[in-house]
Amino acid sequence: MVGTQWGDEGKGKFTDLLSKEASMVVRYQGGHNAGHTIVVDGEKFAIQLVPSGVLYDHITPVIGNGVVVDPFVLLREIDMLTRRGIDCTRLKLSGNAHLILSYHQELDALHERHLGKAKLGTTKRGIGPAYADKSMRVGIRVQDLLDENIFREKLHASLAHTNKVLTKVFNRLPVDPDQLADKVLTECLSQLRPYIADSVNLIHDALDAGQHVLFEGAQATFLDLDHGTYPFVTSSNPIAGGACAGAGIGPKDINRVVGIAKAYVTRVGSGPFPTELFDQDGDRIVDIGREYGTNTGRRRRPGWFDAVMLRHAGRVNGLTELAITKLDVFDTFDTVKLCVGYEIDGQRVDRLPYHQSELHRARPVYEEFPGWNTDLTAVTEKAQLHPNAASFLNAIEERVQVPVTLASTGPGRDQFLHWTQT
Ligand code: IMP
Numbered sequence: 314m315v316g317t318q319w320g321d322e323g324k325g326k327f328t329d330l331l332s333k334e335a336s337m338v339v340r341y342q343g344g345h346n347a348g349h350t351i352v353v354d355g356e357k358f359a360i361q362l363v364p365s366g367v368l369y370d371h372i373t374p375v376i377g378n379g380v381v382v383d384p385f386v387l388l389r390e391i392d393m394l395t396r397r398g399i400d401c402t403r404l405k406l407s408g409n410a411h412l413i414l415s416y417h418q419e420l421d422a423l424h425e426r427h428l429g430k431a432k433l434g435t436t437k438r439g440i441g442p443a444y445a446d447k448s449m450r451v452g453i454r455v456q457d458l459l460d461e462n463i464f465r466e467k468l469h470a471s472l473a474h475t476n477k478v479l480t481k482v483f484n485r486l487p488v489d490p491d492q493l494a495d496k497v498l499t500e501c502l503s504q505l506r507p508y509i510a511d512s513v514n515l516i517h518d519a520l521d522a523g524q525h526v527l528f529e530g531a532q533a534t535f536l537d538l539d540h541g542t543y544p545f546v547t548s549s550n551p552i553a554g555g556a557c558a559g560a561g562i563g564p565k566d567i568n569r570v571v572g573i574a575k576a577y578v579t580r581v582g583s584g585p586f587p588t589e590l591f592d593q594d595g596d597r598i599v600d601i602g603r604e605y606g607t608n609t610g611r612r613r614r615p616g617w618f619d620a621v622m623l624r625h626a627g628r629v630n631g632l633t634e635l636a637i638t639k640l641d642v643f644d645t646f647d648t649v650k651l652c653v654g655y656e657i658d659g660q661r662v663d664r665l666p667y668h669q670s671e672l673h674r675a676r677p678v679y680e681e682f683p684g685w686n687t688d689l690t691a692v693t694e695k696a697q698l699h700p701n702a703a704s705f706l707n708a709i710e711e712r713v714q715v716p717v718t719l720a721s722t723g724p725g726r727d728q729f730l731h732w733t734q735t
Contacts (some may be wrong), residue, residue, distance in 0.1 A: 314327060314331060314528065314529055314530060314531060314570075314571045314573060314699045315348055315530040315533070315534060315552060315553050315571070315572055315573070315626075315630050315632075316330055316440045316531075316533025316534060316536075316551060316572075317533060317534050317572040317573060317574045317623055317626035317630070317632070317635070318533050318534070318535060318574055318575060318578050318619075318622065318623075318626075319533055319535050319536055319578065319579065319580035319581070319586075320532045320533040320536055320580075320581070320582075321345075321348075321534065321575075321579055321604070321607075321613060322573040322574055322605070322638055322640060323350075323575060323638035323721065324349060324351075324529070324530070324573045325349030325350050325351045325360065325365045325529075325572065326351060326352075326638065326721060326724070326726070326729075327367040327573055327636050327719065327721075328364070328366060328529045328637070328693045329351045329353075329366070329368060329369075329724070329726060330348070330349075330528065330719070330729065331363050331367070331527050331571065331697070332366040332368075332369050332372055332527060332554060332691050334367055334525050334527075334693065335366065335372065335525040335526060335527040336366065336371060336372065336373065336524040336525060336526070337366075337372065337373045337374075337375060337515075337519045337521060337523070337525075337527070338364040338366025338367075338372050338373075338374050338526075338527045338528075338529055338530060339364065339374075339375040339376075339512075339516060339527070339529065339560050340364045340375070340376050340377055340528060341377040341378050341379045341380065341529075341554075341555055341556045341558075341560040342361070342377075342379040342380060342527055342532075342549035342550055342551055342555050342557030342647040343381070343440065343531035343532050343547060343549050343551065343704065344361075344362065344381040344383065344413055344438060344439075344440050344443070344529060345361040345362050345379060345382060345383055345386045345387075345413075345438050346361075346438045346440045346531070346532070346547060347361055347362075347531035347532060348360075348361055348367050348603065348606065348607030349361070349421060349607070349726075350607050351365055351368060351626060351726070352725050353368060353726055354725060355725070357595075358394075358397070358399075359607050360388055360390065360394075360731040361386065361389050361390060361400065362376065362380070362382065362383075362386060363376070363394065363404060364376065364393065364514035364529050365529065366396065366527065366529070367399060367403075367404065368399060368400060368452075370400065370448075370588055372403070373403050373404075373405060373509075373515070374401075374403060374404050374405070374514065375404075375405045375406075375407070375512050375515065375560075376404070376405070376406045376407060376410060377409040377410065377509075377512055377559050377560040378409035378410050378512060378513065378559060378560065378644060379409050379410070379413070379549065379550075379558055379559020379560070380407070380408065380410045380559065381411050381413050381439075381440060381443040381444060381447075382406065382410050382411070382412055382440065382455065382684070383412070383413040383414075383418075383438070384404070384412060384458075384497060384501040384505055385500070386413075386454075386524040387406070387505070387529065388501060388504050388505065390584070390610040391395070391404065391504075395455045397635075402507075404508050404512065405508060405512055405647060406455055406461075406501070406505065406508040406509050406512075406517060407455065407509040407510065407511075407512035407513075408454065408456035408509050408510065408511065408512075409454055409455070409512070409513075410438075410454065410456050410457075411443055411444075411445040411446070411447045411452040411453065411454055411455075411457065411612075412452070412453045412454065412455060412457075413438065413439040414439075414443075414453070414493065414497070414522050415444040415488070415493065416442075416475055416479065416488045417439030417440075417443045417446070417471070418438060418442075419436065419439075419479070419485070420436045420439070420440035420442040420475070420478070420479070421435055421437045421438065421439045421440065421441055421442050421720075422691045423443070423479075423483045423485070424442070424558060425437065425650065426449050427560065429712065430457060432583065433499075433544060433545055433582060433583055433584075434545070434581065434582025434583045434584075435547075435582065436606075436609055437609075438547075440444075440547060440548055440692070440730050441547075441548045441724060442546075444548035444549060445548070446471060446475075446513050451467075451470060451471040452471070452472065453467050453468060453471060454541045455505075456711070457510055458497070458501070458502050458505065458509075459495075459506070459509065461498060461621065463468055463655075464494055464497075464498070465490065465491065465494045468493060468494050469490045470588040472487075472488055472490045472493075473605050475488070476488060477693075484599065484645070484687070486619055488554065495606045495637050497724070503647075504612065507618070508675060512560070512561070513560070513561035516559075516560055516561065516562060517552070517562070517689050519660070520562070520566060522694070524588075527559055527568070528553075528562075530551045530552070530553070530555065530556070531551060531660055532547045532549070532551040533551055533573075533629060534551065534552055534622075534625075535622065535626070536551060536561075536623070537549075537550050537551050537552050537553075537555070537629075537733075538550055539685045540552055540629050541613035542584045542585050542669060542672065544717040545582060545583050545584025545671070546584075550625070552629055552630050553567065553570045553631055554629075554630075557655040562599045565696070569628055569634070570624055570631050570632050570633050571632070571633070571635075571636055571718075572623075572627065572630060572633075572634070572635045572636070573636050573638060573717065574601075574618070574623060574626075574635055574637055574638070574640050574709075575638050576617075576635070576639050576640045576642065576643060576649075576705070576709075577602070577615060577616065577617055577618050577620060577635075577639070577643075578615070578617065578619055578622075578644065579598075579599075579602075579604050579613035579614060579615050579616070579733040580613065580614045580616075580620060581606055581609070581611050581613050581614070582611075585669065585672045585673045586614060586616055587619060587621075587652065587655060587672065587675040587676070588616035588617040588618070588619045588652045588677045589614055589615070589653075590615050590616050594615075594646070594656050595614075595616070596615075596658075597645075597646070597672060598615040598642060599612060599613065599615050600616075601631075601642045601644075601670070602639055606733060609697070611718075616647075617650040617651065617652055617679065618649040618650075618652065619654070620625065620652060620653050620709065620710065620712035620713050621654060621655060621662075621663065621664065621665055621711075622665060623712075623713040624664075624665075624712070624713055624714060624717075625665040627713055627714060632715045633715075633716075634715060634716050634717070634718040634719075635713060635715045635716065636711070636717070636718060636719040636720070636721070636731050637706060637717055637719070637720045637721070637732075638649055638720075638721045639721065640691040640705075640706070640720050640721065640722055641688075641690050641721075641722045641723050641728075642700060643655070643684060643702075643705075644684075644685065644686070644687060644688055644689055644690075645686065646684040646686070647684045647686070648681050648683065648684055649681070649683075649684055649705055650679040650680070650682070651679065651681075651682065651708055651709065651716065652677040652678065652680055652682075653679070653680050653712055654678040655675035655676060655677060655678060656675070656676040656677075657671050657674055657675050657676070658674065661678065662675070663701055680712075682701065682704055682705045682708065683701050685700075685701040685702045686703060687699045687702075689702060689722040689723075690722055690723040690728060691722075692722045692730060693727065693728070693729065693730050694730055695730055695732060697729065697730075698714065704731055706720055710733060716732075716733040718731065718732055718733055719731060719732060719734045720732050
């Protein structure tokens with residue numbers, strides 16, 4: 314299951330729904346930059362690291378090797394869920410996942426400040442610096458915690474470089490590796506130990522036993538390090554292929570790829586956004602859709618649904634189906650728009666331009682649809698859907714060339730309907 318826009322598509326809701334058919338839910342990239350909101354029986358759960366499937370008793374939630382984990386955040390989240398009656402004892406944490414430590418977060422904030430106006434608008438959770446250490450091969454893995462000598466040795470080696478950056482580039486105080494090691498080992502290790510596992514073999518054992526495993530992408534296609542609007546992207550691969558590297562499975566293990574898209578688009582942070590709205594329609598989308606970050610509280614940038622982006626997302630993910638969220642946000646709109654192409658330097662273009670400066674100049678070409686002026690929040694059957702809303706869904710399906718199988722009509726677990734059957 315992957316996000317097909319710039320994140321915040323409402324993936325948590327559909328992971329929760331698709332979890333019903335699975336016995337395992339695996340996160341394969343990202344970290345606590347993600348924020349999944351799930352509403353169960355009117356109770357809202359905001360989860361950042363633990364896979365959303367944790368809310369089901371029959372699911373083994375797995376944090377895969379491709380995830381970057383702040384151990385303090387993970388323990389806080391487990392504690393919060395446990396206090397609210399959710400059993401987290403089935404959680405598995407890959408020994409190969411990399412750690413986010415305090416200096417990664419400090420570096421993230423420093424890099425952003427250093428960039429000034431060119432800042433990326435990161436979540437400042439230390440994601441980029443942790444993945445940078447992983448690529449530089451000075452990262453620290455969860456399994457390193459299990460051997461104190463190795464952990465201290467690696468922390469010393471990693472900080473030898475990082476402390477030079479902190480002190481000489483950013484004029485900050487160095488981090489004492491032993492103090493940090495003491496803190497992590499005393500405050501986290503004994504609590505984390507029961508969760509640490511060989512996630513790759515666990516996942517394959519489940520697949521070999523014929524069980525369904527759901528791979529839950531965080532962030533989204535256009536925040537992908539390779540396929541997103543670089544450099545305004547995250548530092549991992551949220552696309553479906555990322556599940557192979559980030560969980561240790563082969564492409565042939567994947568037989569269904571569900572893309573999640575909102576009925577409109579939002580983006581947080583900087584970067585190009587062809588259908589962005591700066592008018593009252595945009596304000597209404599933000600107000601009605603409550604488009605403020607679960608994680609950072611930032612106001613999201615709103616825009617109309619972009620079928621050009623979605624077609625591209627269909628290709629790079631190999632989408633077999635689409636799930637549309639937040640259709641009900643348009644319940645009081647007189648007109649709803651769908652971007653079906655771009656005009657770039659006077660030319661009509663139907664594909665996402667590979668050159669990003671063209672994307673900055675792209676003017677959306679819209680198809681307009683009459684609104685439905687009806688409350689959709691109680692609609693759970695295809696036949697009950699207002700014909701104008703149905704036309705909008707049909708147009709999305711036709712323009713994106715991927716079948717829409719599900720559409721959500723409200724935040725609750727049961728507020729959705731099945732659309733085209735695949
Ligand atoms: P980072 O992932 O914190 O490094 O941030 C890089 C970019 O990805 C920024 O534009 C963030 O706003 C965006 N981003 C990261 N995680 C999410 C998410 O879960 N939803 C939406 N945007 C995100």
